[in-house]
Amino acid sequence: MTKIIRKILPLLLTLLSISAVYAQSGTVTGVVRDRQTGETLPGANVIIQGTTMGAMTDINGRYTLVVPAGEVTLVSTFIGYTSQTQTITVGAGQTVTLNFRLAEDIALLQEFVLIGYG
Secondary structure, X not given: OHHHHHHHHHHXXXXXXXXXXXXXXEEEEEEEEEOOOOOEOOOOEEEEOOOOOEEEOOOOOEEEEEEEOEEEEEEEEOOOEOOEEEXXXXXXXXXXXXXXXXXXXXXXXOOOOOOOOO
């Protein structure tokens, strides 16, 4: 009987430690859209500010991101749009919905003319 306990005990301790770490995080989900048209922006990025942790939106503009519990600042970016930053509080084990509406960056969309002489 003690041999079985010795084999199972490390597994149980590992599972408890993993669940404790997972319980200290939450989930943020949402949609990134164009501010003017309301169209979704597939391929937009949503990252935790100051880290390299983030997610990319799917074809429907949706993202899901596991974040540490507490106050978190998220930044959404997309080429040709101004970035948007939002701060939220996420509880351990909680799922929070946070949507972004990005505005086109007019400065990035100006015409560029290249003339070649040969």
